[in-house]
Amino acid sequence: MPQKDNLKQFKESLLLSSLKPYNTHHMQSIKNEQGVAIILVTLLIAVGTILVTSIAFSTFISGRTYGMVRTNVQGEYMLKSMFNFSVALLQKDTNATDHGNELLGDAWGFFFKDSAVEVPSEVFYSFGLEQFPRVKLRIAPTNRKLPIFATFSPNNPPSQVSQSWNEIFKRLFEDIVDFENLPGEDHLGYLPNHPPFSSEECLSNYVDYVDSNKDSSRSHPSFDSGVEDDLPEDTFPAAGRLQDGGRLSNFDELGKIPGFTPERLEAIEDFVTVRGDNRVNINVVKDSQVFDAIFQGNVNLEDVRAHIETVAPFTSEGDFTSNFSNSVKSLSSLIVVTSDFFEIECQVSYGGNIYNATAYVEKSASPPELEILWNRSSDLQS
Ligand SMILES: [Ca+2]
Numbered sequence: 001m002p003q004k005d006n007l008k009q010f011k012e013s014l015l016l017s018s019l020k021p022y023n024t025h026h027m028q029s030i031k032n033e034q035g036v037a038i039i040l041v042t043l044l045i046a047v048g049t050i051l052v053t054s055i056a057f058s059t060f061i062s063g064r065t066y067g068m069v070r071t072n073v074q075g076e077y078m079l080k081s082m083f084n085f086s087v088a089l090l091q092k093d094t095n096a097t098d099h100g101n102e103l104l105g106d107a108w109g110f111f112f113k114d115s116a117v118e119v120p121s122e123v124f125y126s127f128g129l130e131q132f133p134r135v136k137l138r139i140a141p142t143n144r145k146l147p148i149f150a151t152f153s154p155n156n157p158p159s160q161v162s163q164s165w166n167e168i169f170k171r172l173f174e175d176i177v178d179f180e181n182l183p184g185e186d187h188l189g190y191l192p193n194h195p196p197f198s199s200e201e202c203l204s205n206y207v208d209y210v211d212s213n214k215d216s217s218r219s220h221p222s223f224d225s226g227v228e229d230d231l232p233e234d235t236f237p238a239a240g241r242l243q244d245g246g247r248l249s250n251f252d253e254l255g256k257i258p259g260f261t262p263e264r265l266e267a268i269e270d271f272v273t274v275r276g277d278n279r280v281n282i283n284v285v286k287d288s289q290v291f292d293a294i295f296q297g298n299v300n301l302e303d304v305r306a307h308i309e310t311v312a313p314f315t316s317e318g319d320f321t322s323n324f325s326n327s328v329k330s331l332s333s334l335i336v337v338t339s340d341f342f343e344i345e346c347q348v349s350y351g352g353n354i355y356n357a358t359a360y361v362e363k364s365a366s367p368p369e370l371e372i373l374w375n376r377s378s379d380l381q382s
C-alpha cells in the first residue's frame, strides 16, 4: 500500500534528520523512536477529531452547492487540525527548558527547523478525503527574536521605559539593518514634510502608539521624542494599549506607526517579535543579528550554537553567563532559557488551492488558547 510506505518514509526521515548530532548515543535513539511515535499518534488524534466532523458537514453541503465550497471547508478544517496537533505537541513538553531538541523532550522541535516540515498527508487520506493534501508546518517560539514590547511596559509605572531594550533596538535599527538607508518618510501621510524618521524617533513613536497619554514621549531619556503631539487627534489608539499589556496584535500593526515603513518592516521581520515572552531564549536564537544587537559582538552566535549542540542546551541564565564572558552578566535579566509563546505557521495545498494561516498559542495557559490569523500570508511557499 503506497500510503503505508510514505508513512514509513516519514518516520525514517524524522529519525534520520534528528539523529545527526547524537547518533553515537544508543539511549537517545531509543528515546527518539518514542518521540516519533508521539508525533504520529498525536497527529492521528488531532486530525481524526476534527476531520470526521468536517467530512460529515461537507457531505451535507455538497448536495446543495458546488464542490469548491466543499474543498474550501476541508482545507480550512485541515489547517485547524494542524493547529490542534501543534497545541497537543506543546502540551507534551514537560521538561524545564525549551530548546527545540526533540531528543531531549521538546516534541515540538520536530517542526522547529530552518524550513517548514512536511506532514504525512496519508493521515488525512485515511479519514476519507478523496484527494491528497500537501501540508507544511512550522512551530517556533516567538522569543527567538527581540521583543519590541519590552522597550515600554504601560502597566509598570514609573519604570515603563526599559533603557537596555531601547539601546538594543537602536543598535538593531541603526547599525544592523541600517534604517538610514531604507525609506523612512512618513508612509502614513500624517506628516508629509517630516524628514525620514531616525531609529530613535521610531522607538519613541512606538511608545506613543502604545502609551495612554497624548504627548510626544521618549523611549529613552537621551533619545529624540516621538511625534504624537503633532498628529491629528486620536490617530493612535485612544487609551493606548493598557489592556493588552502594551502588545500589538500582530507584526503588521507596526506599520501603523510613523517611521516603520514597509521596507523597514521587511528588514526587521526576522529579528523582531511583537508578542510573547519579554526575554530572549538563548537556546532557540538562530539569527546572529539578534545576538549582535544584545551582546554588541561580545558573544558569537556560532559559539553558542556549538555549545548547545555538542554539550547541552543551557539550563539557566547563570549556566549561559558562566560559559560566556563576564560582560554578559549585566545583561542576564534580558535572557532566559524557556519559551512560553509560540507561533505556528501552516500551509495546506489541496484541491488546486493553497490555504495559509498563522496561529499564536501560550504554552502554559490551561487550556492553551489558539489565536488564528487566517489572512496572514505564510513564509512556507518555497
Ligand atoms: Ca521544553
Ligand SMILES: [Ca+2]
Binding pocket: 207, 208, 209, 211, 212, 213, 214, 215, 216, 217, 228
Ligand atoms: Ca505619548
